[in-house]
Amino acid sequence: MRSKEEFDTVRQLIVEGVNDCEIARRTGIPRKTVWQWRRAPGTRYRARRGSSRCGVEHDFTAIPAAPYAYLLGLYLGDGYISRGSRSYKLRVTCDKRYPSIIDRCREAIDALFPRQRAAVYWRKSGCADVYLCSNHWPCLLPQHGPGRKHHRRIALEPWQQAIVERETEEFVRGLIHSDGCRVVANDRGVRSVRYHFSNRSEDIIGLFTGALDLLGITWRRSDGHTVSIYRKAATARMDEFIGPKDRAVPLNGVHYAA
DSSP states (O other): OOOHHHHHHHHHHHHTTOOHHHHHHHHOOOHHHHHHHHHSSSEEEEOOTTSSTTSEEEOGGGSOHHHHHHHHHHHHHHEEEEEOSSSEEEEEEEETTOHHHHHHHHHHHHHHOTTSOOEEEEOSSSEEEEEEEETTHHHHOTTOOSSOGGGSOOOOOHHHHHHHHHSHHHHHHHHHHHHEEEEEEEETTEEEEEEEEEOSOHHHHHHHHHHHHHHTOOOEEEETTEEEEOSHHHHHHHHHHOOOGGGOOOTTOOOOOO
């Protein structure tokens, strides 16, 4: 079991550009442990039993913000965490018609767990499950709980809110790619783009509309479970970073033209 002081020392040497072998020589910590601390997504040091759900203290400020914000949006829409015999499994259900979203989901998970690779289970129906097993999921996605999301309270932790405020577009994109859609209507011969987001959880709807407010995007409630974006300026703003689902923007930050 390593102490917080040892971890902080190693992290400081990493920031200074010292390689793993030299860090191991200076600190006496095995090179493999140094390598793991360099690569692990937000993992700090082995904590006392019971200090976190997985037994590891997480540095949430070290989590890659953009992939996490996108994955959080996907999880709140179509994600599910289940308990297996040895670990937890995150599954995000995607539509087979949009392979670019499936690829983007995999990339987001891989960015959080660089030493693992997300897999895809292709159902016989029109859906595919992107999944990865890890004991860290209940810590990284604390909204996990028994029952359906709209039957329990959904609220972000302060560290999650900070990430959403930093990467608001990615968060909105994840929500639209899961429980949203972009439609092109014909209003008496005039082409009209609209976005809709539908969810049965009032808390999740509140997170979505709160993110839209941060981006200055006008919205309205179409019904009890649906939020619509239809004003020309608002849909043009959405098209800047979302666009059609069959052309999902890659995770490298490239945006569509308005």
